[in-house]
Amino acid sequence: DADVTQTPRNRITKTGKRIMLECSQTKGHDRMYWYRQDPGLGLRLIYYSFDVKDINKGEISDGYSVSRQAQAKFSLSLESAIPNQTALYFCATSEIGLSEQFFGPGTRLTVL
Amino acid sequence: QKEVEQDPGPLSVPEGAIVSLNCTYSNSAFQYFMWYRQYSRKGPELLMYTYSSGNKEDGRFTAQVDKSSKYISLFIRDSQPSDSATYLCACGANSKLTFGKGITLSVRP
Numbered sequence: 001d002a003d004v005t006q007t008p009r010n011r012i013t014k015t016g017k018r019i020m021l022e023c024s025q026t027k028g029h030d031r032m033y034w035y036r037q038d039p040g041l042g043l044r045l046i047y048y049s050f051d052v053k054d055i056n057k058g059e060i061s062d063g064y065s066v067s068r069q070a071q072a073k074f075s076l077s078l079e080s081a082i083p084n085q086t087a088l089y090f091c092a093t094s095e096i097g098l099s100e101q102f103f104g105p106g107t108r109l110t111v112l
Numbered sequence: 113q114k115e116v117e118q119d120p121g122p123l124s125v126p127e128g129a130i131v132s133l134n135c136t137y138s139n140s141a142f143q144y145f146m147w148y149r150q151y152s153r154k155g156p157e158l159l160m161y162t163y164s165s166g167n168k169e170d171g172r173f174t175a176q177v178d179k180s181s182k183y184i185s186l187f188i189r190d191s192q193p194s195d196s197a198t199y200l201c202a203c204g205a206n207s208k209l210t211f212g213k214g215i216t217l218s219v220r221p
Binding site: 004031040041042043044048050090100101102104105106 | 212
């Protein structure tokens with residue numbers, strides 16, 4: 001969905017490096033989410049934010065941190081990347097009171 | 113046991129076939145149920161969405177939910193090569209979704 005953008009789209013990095021993945025949305029939604037997708041494991045929730053001051057851990061938050069800089073921006077950081085964080089990362093948004101989530105195009109991250 | 117289990121696939125069918133995709137869930141707190149479609153190198157997009165038990169139809173697609181059995185299905189009639197994608201079931205509560213692992217469908221011309 002063009003209304004949810006993610007940068008970078010692809011990134012290769014080395015073990016121990018700090019990485020930030022960024023998500024921006026023009027939908028005006030208050031709720032934002034970060035997922036990772038792995039073959040055979042599906043989509044798993046890392047962190048979610050219901051508004052700028054509300055951030056919550058998801059199913060697999062260890063090794064990750066997030067920052068909600070504004071309603072439209074939600075960043076995911078890997079403080080010290082490790083190879084098992086190699087995955088496809090998706091940002092999603094939703095409106096308050098509605099359940100549909102709109103996904104960005106994804107960031108393919110490879111940690112060597 | 114994962115809260116949402118989905119048949120792993122992959123699944124390959126000839127064009128025109130009826131496709132049945134299935135998931136089961138274990139958490140009675142789930143209130144709404146969705147099917148997402150994901151094309152290669154794209155983000156998931158919502159295909160079907162339902163709150164209640166029963167059937168919901170949209171064109172060639174029918175979503176079916178049986179809350180008593182904790183079972184959800186997606187049927188695709190007259191399948192087309194353009195339906196080739198990964199299909200993800202999702203169950204939701206409190207504005208959070210729990211996804212199945214996804215099944216990759218290939219429709220052969």
